[in-house]
Amino acid sequence: MKKITTITSILMLLIFAMGCKEEQKKVEVNKKPINYVDPFIGTGGIVHTFPGATTPFSMIQLSPDTDTKGWNHCAGYHYDDDNIKGFSHTHLSGTGWSDLGDILLMPTVGALKLESGSIENPDEGWRSRFSHEKEKAEPGYYQVYLEDYGIDVQLTAGKRVGFHKYTFPETDQANIIFDPTSIIFGQVLNTEIHSESNDEVSGVCLSNGWGGKRNVYFVAEFSKSYETFKVAKSGKLTDKSKASGKDVKGFATFKTREGEAIEVKVGISAVSLEGARKNLNSERGMNFSVALNNAQKEWSNVLNKFDIEGGTEEQKKIFYTGVYHNFIAPNLSMDVDGKYIALGKELTAENFINYSSFSTWDTFRATKPLISFLATRMSEEFSKSLISRYTDAKEHLPLWELCGVDNTCMIGYPSVPVIYDAMQKGAKIDKEEAFAAMDDIAHFNKVSSSDGDGGLNEYIKLGYVPAEIPKNISKTLEYAYEDWVIAQVAKELGKDKDYEYYMKRAQNYKNVFNKERNMFWPRKANGEWFGDIVMDEWEPLQEHWISGNKWAYDYFVPHALNDFIEMKGGREAFGKELDHLFSTELHMKGEEHVDISGFVGGYAHGDEPGHANPYLYNYIGEAWKTQAMVRRLMGEMYSDKPDGMINNEDCGQMSAWYIFSAMGFYPACPGSQEYIIGSPIFDKVTMRLANGKSFTVVAKNQSAENMYVQSLHLNGEPLSKSFITQAQIEQGGILTFEMGPQPNKSFGTPLEDQPLSTLK
Structure with missing residues (x-):
């Protein structure tokens, strides 16, 4: 009798446990996006x-x-x-x-x-x-x-x-x-x-x-x-x-x-x-x-703009918390009566809502493209706020604006790609005003609070920022990219002379490419190349590169990658360099800059300038290497713990990289129409766009082991390219990945199937 009672008890416990499991399943199924944040x-x-x-x-x-x-x-x-x-x-x-x-x-x-x-x-x-x-x-x-x-x-x-x-x-x-x-x-x-x-x-x-x-x-x-x-x-x-x-x-x-x-x-x-x-x-x-x-x-x-199926609970928490972090800044900076403070002046907003706290140097890379897809109206207000610093405050586009004050942190004129991305995605912005503000900042030298003289006057005169000015390589490369963006705006407006002028400036990266060293290298104002630099110490590198991160800027030519690959010796040579970047551990001396962290070889995921680098394999027909690397980074650099990112979150950028990568594509060149294919981590993600349409990514057979793209279909039609376009995303539809455990080395290999980033 006692034995029967024990068996009965065990059966009852099993039934109860099964019921609990069923209930737990039910609870998980009923979880809403907000519950994952x-x-x-x-x-x-x-x-x-x-x-x-x-x-x-x-x-x-x-x-x-x-x-x-x-x-x-x-x-x-x-x-x-x-x-x-x-x-x-x-x-x-x-x-x-x-x-x-x-x-x-x-x-x-x-x-x-x-x-x-x-x-x-x-x-x-x-x-x-x-x-x-x-x-x-x-x-x-x-x-x-x-x-x-x-x-x-x-x-x-x-x-x-x-x-x-x-x-x-x-x-x-x-x-x-x-x-x-x-x-x-x-x-x-x-x-x-x-x-x-x-x-x-x-x-x-x-x-x-x-x-x-x-x-x-x-x-x-x-x-x-x-x-x-x-x-x-x-x-x-x-x-x-x-x-x-x-x-x-x-x-x-x-x-x-x-x-x-x-x-x-x-x-x-x-x-x-x-x-x-x-x-x-x-x-x-x-x-x-x-x-x-x-x-x-x-x-x-906001959070219901995404529906997710599959993936782990941790991945969902990281994803939805990332969406949350992307919608915190910029911040409303205007009273209900329209009055606001910008650049020390009291102004009144007309026909726009004023925002501030623009970490544009970080967020032009992925955060702003993400917001523009999901909430174009907000990108419109952000852009109008930035442009108003030129039209209303009679000043210049900011580098890093906090509470209406440009603290001039970081380099370049990163407000430019933020505005252009919004324009591309349908924001109603006066393009003439936008161009005027861009043209103004591209001729106004700012002294960076973090990185010294902007060197813009020398850049315009010499075609590069000379070695005598701090962070000269980083500044030259960012100016050249942003000049390409301005050229695109000029082209849309039919300003042929301005287009040609800025396209010429967009090629200035060539002026700091040292053919003998086969890399970007500091150049003196007299045209001579700078001498040798100790490469295993941080301090000498910090004179010429932001944070000393030479390894991020070695590949920062987002607007002309195909041209740059040829300068580097062609596709095979470029591929070997990328392999070296991600596989060779740095052995550096001296104090490491706090922003450089999350190393995989010489690549530091905690520093934004290199965020596109894992996607560059697609430009040489080796998309499978991108797929493996982005999976590794998503797994190693992010968690759902309090220290769940490898460095400063930077107003959404660290999270935006994860969000795009988790969906299986990334904006390697903001301002370009191309989004580079990676490796999605969810079975299904639906993104509801600001235009009322939905774009769904389905990843069949995806798992931690099945990280490699076997084939792609867009709305049921085969897609051989290793990128998709902004227009394809905005039209809505279904992008279907077939995933597997082994690389499909023929995917994205033909030249016509690779992304195209060349000067035009």
Whole structure:
């Protein structure tokens, strides 16, 4: 009897387990795209993303700050930390530099503390410990339990308003601290706080940082009136309700019941206090739950642009979180009345919505082409914003614009391909204005905050940036590519002379190609070649190449690759060079630049200039090598952990590389019509385009082992080419891959089936 009971029990357990498995399957099947996003991916390592609440391209990025100094805290939060300073309203997403963290709020309980204290010793001030077990992040939502105070914090965001919900214990001293002096990395110049009624606090912070001198005004509204409000100035508490100075903080104190929630809505503005109030009023009808519902609807609208079948759960999380990261920046930078600040001027937008935080040097490569496919209207607004710096602000296209200020980080004129990509995909942009802005910046030398004199005047005069100017090889090559882009705009407008002029400049890469060395090499202003350079030390290379990454720029001629391949000795020789690049480990001395990471041989995936290099095998008929390499990079350089990327996420670019690669194609030359075939990792991906059509990629028999393309069909018709075109994608339809475990070395081999990148 006992034996029968045991058998019966086992059978019951098996049936129960099968039911659980079936239920688990059902749950997985019913998961929505938004459920795969994990905002904690990128908050560890040196990826520099934030976990807090935002909406697509919002002015608000409401997120916790664990600290505001040091390399780990470019976005204010690092996953390894165990205490929180507070919750501020603006953050950079994945950048390699620090700023923002504006207008910090912090709820506490008990006697007031006037300083936040240090991350090393949180008991010095108002900081609170927390654990990841009591922390949650979703698109548009963040929650954490503050252990030192027994307070549950929830955050969500609107377009111009941050929504806080603090659930307190029973106490006569529930405090909400306003600290405008807490900013990430920058220098506070002046602050002001005042409260004219017991349900509102307002103020401003004037600071100077990577985004230049800027004001952030705020108006905060409570769901419950406070009992008392005090202001601290220069570390001393006063009974005044208003103060200004370099170090001013505000403290609102409430009486609360156990489990009572106080909501705070905070509107911000770069223009004025009146602007902040208007922005707050524009979202006044929303409480926390309504704002959260709206935020998650907005994110679902973005994430539902993709349907995925197959692949692993980890791959889906990486993919959808990547889509999420691509829709965080640029950021809305305009009040509801149309006023905005750009290049130190107060302007009013007419017929466009102004955005800022343009990391164009990183994102022209894949992020902006992706957004243009999915949300052309947004690319249109971004482009109009950039062009307005020339037409309205009477200045020049920016290199890296933050909060309306060109911090001139990086090189070239990367706004140019961003605008052209939007134009190609149907954005309604005045092409004459666009060309005028491009022509202007192509004749205006900027001094880079990161890389010195732009050398543009010398480039125009000599046909190259001379060796005496820092990063001369990188600058020459990027100028030449961007000149090709300008030439394409001139061609579309029928500006024949301008087309010929810029096409001549587009060939300037030839002027730094040293035939004896068979590579790009620094050239002096007098025309002589620079002498020998120590090739196994980073420091000498950093004089001539961005980050010292010679290995990325050795192949950066995206607009004329076929011509360049011939210069290098032909297809066979070029193929051997690529093999050497990806197989030969570097043995370098000295300090490695922080941006160079994720090595496969000499290729560094953490540095954007080389992101197209794994796809270059297609240009010489060896597409199968691209397929193997992109599979390897997707597997080794990305994960669903907090340190889930090999370097800074850079406002979407690292993720955009993965998204395109996971679908099986990549824009190796933004501005070209060709998207180069790789190796898809999902059984099926449907991408819903901004034009209302859908493009579906089906990968039959794909698996970790079956990484090689055996054949391609587009809408049922055989496709022998190792690329597809923008037009084919935009027409919608089905691209079908037949995958297998062995390379099909005949796929994409004939010349007519290879991508064509030649000067025209």
